[in-house]
Amino acid sequence: MRRLARLAARTPPDRERYLDLLRALAIILVVLGHWAIAAVEYDESGRPDGHSALTALPWAYPLTWAVQVMPVFFLVGGYANAASLAAHQRRGGDAIGWLLGRSARLLRPTSALVLVLAGGALVARLGGAQPDEVRPVVWFATIPLWFLAAYLAVVPLTPVMYALHRRLGLLVPLVLVLLVAAGDLGRALGPAGLALPAYLLGWLAVHQLGFAWYDARQGRCRPAGRDTAPDQAPTTTGGRGNGDGGSQQPRPDDTGPAGGPTGLRTRCLPMSRRSAIAMLLGGLVVAVLLTGPGPYPISMINLPGQRLANAAPPSVALLAVATAQLGLILLLRARVERWLHRDRPWQAVIAVNSVVLTVFLWHLSAAVLLVGALHGLGLLPTPPAGTAAWLAWRLPWVLMLAVVLAVLVAIFGPIEASTGRPRHLRASARWAGARAALTVGAFAAVVYALAANGATAKTAPEPLGWPVAALVAYLAGAGTLRLLRSGWGSRG
Template structure:
């Protein structure tokens, strides 16, 4: 608690605390949503099984408009990425060192999850558990990694996409939305693979809106009669209540029209539906994102006032310190609880939608919270190492030891108004900087490849390590290369 009070007291006055609150709320809602719709049953052999209850709950489809909060995470990710990239450049760093620092926060807790799953799967396989069952359990535990794969594609594109944003402003997400609509048309007419680029275009569009929000906060408008630098208004997100109300009502109206037509109502995956609005992102998901953004803007001022109080802000800091750990391990918590209850002969399997099933939601979520809290207590420190002290150390190493230590990751105005280094300028000698950038790109590509291979491998595949061996090797190679670069390898002569 003392540490939290110190961090809260040192928070810069210009920090947009609301962004941190939204990140925490988004992940908590994802966790609670997954837990709430879990339908636990038994296969013909008596083994526990799990699936989504949504196909049996059509009345709940409109509720997914609130439960689908991945766009919120990409929105605040765009804000935070733009802010931290700007601050890094202002301090004399380059895009590669910034990217290595961002990767550390994402990959350390992910590596811990994958290594634990692989080790546990190896032990189970040696103990005689079938490779298919091992893969099934590991498949459920690694479901959260599909989102991380998408985010790890978007983050390395931030320097280039932010440059486009500074040049063309809100035209960039609008163009990306048109491309998403074209992908949806291809998905409708076939083949479905024509919509695969929407995984990139859709999430990039939301990420770009985060850039516009950050610019509106970092460059607040002055007096109504003050001169406005050319192009500034074009890349700002309007933050007024009027703008929020317009986005909310317009986004809702568009979403209603689209879901009354070719798009399904549910914004989460429902097995058997004609298409999935979120995988890949559809135009309907983007119109819903517009509505969510409008609501976010309407609540911004009262939320910021509330977060000026010490205790709420300390709670937000505490959650954000382990937010990725919470997300990565929440389905593992469900697996452990189901296994424990089944072993004790106390696993309830009421029919989905029944009164007993609905009543079981409360103790189910409470018990899962306890199990997840224990997992976070064990693995949270891995993510916490990338807090203010850890990030400062990584920045010094990634910059070759010459960059000054920075404070907490910025989400507000940059501290230094100095001239930023160009995003493409490497640190150190030209060839060494180019090689460093190439290895960084290859490292991220290997990690994304590994996560995609794992997601695409069927849950019934015989995998004694739980995760496909090729995917695990690619991930460790990519993450290891990025770790070497963060330690300063390739930055010194």
């Protein structure tokens, strides 16, 4: 508590605390949503198996518009990445050094999960478990990694996409949305391959809006392209001191978030109450039209058999829901920001954010452990999804999972919480090209590994639970990034 009090006391008064709250709430919604919707049953061989109960609950489809919070992650990530990149450049760092710093925050807790699961699978195999018994456990525990694969694909593009944002403003997300729409058309009429880029482009569109929020918060609302020089004014940061969400007072010659240039060439997100209401209502109307009389399913979470599934890849319908979510977020912003200037709420937000990725990564491992323990004791309930017994089991199920997850966070949370600001490194002239190539290649290897694991069938006979090529690629990519963070090819 004393550490939290010290961190809260050091938070600058102009920090956008609301973004930290959004990140924490989004994680909590994902965790509770996955837990609440889980259905456990026994397969033909008598082993416990889990699946989503959403297919048995059509009345819950509209609720997915609220609990599908992946757009919130990318919105907050866009703001945080713009803030930390600007702060890093003001300290004299380069884009590759910034990427290495971001990799530490994302991959240290992820590597803990990967190594523990691979090690556990190896022990199980040595104990006589078969590959088709090991793989389902690893597959279920690593479901959260599909999101991380998408986010790790977006992060290395931040320097380029933020420069593009400074030149073209809100035109960039508009073009990205149009490309997503073209991909949806390909899914509906062919060729379906047109939709593949939307796995990246849809999330990039939301990420760009985070850039626009950051520029609005800084008061940099000149028309796009008028000022493409790097930010020069100092930025103060709070919380854990990594530059995420830090802000500075707007310069007097800039127009604030409520005014300034309008239209698609502006670099700023419209922040007025009128704009927020327009986003909320407009997004809802478009989403209703697309999912009612339109061809898109109502659920914003993918279900089996959907031709135009909304989440993977992101569809135009999901982006409409994301627009409505953004409008609601902006409507609540001022009131919640004032509330977060109280000590206790802000300390709670700091506490959650210090282990937020750990909570996300391990919440389904908690379910695996609880199911295994109850099965071993002969106490595992398996009521059919959607029945009264299944609904009654939700509360004790979630409470027990919370206890198991708390233990896992106590064990693995310090790995994330101890990740501080990276060393201030810049490439030496001799190794700059090699360092850049290795960094980008290592990110690509990690993204490939996480995506390949997600695409491999749950029943695949993988000896270590992971596809061998994916595990090797992850270890090589994460190890290379660790080596580069240690200072190879850099000077302090």
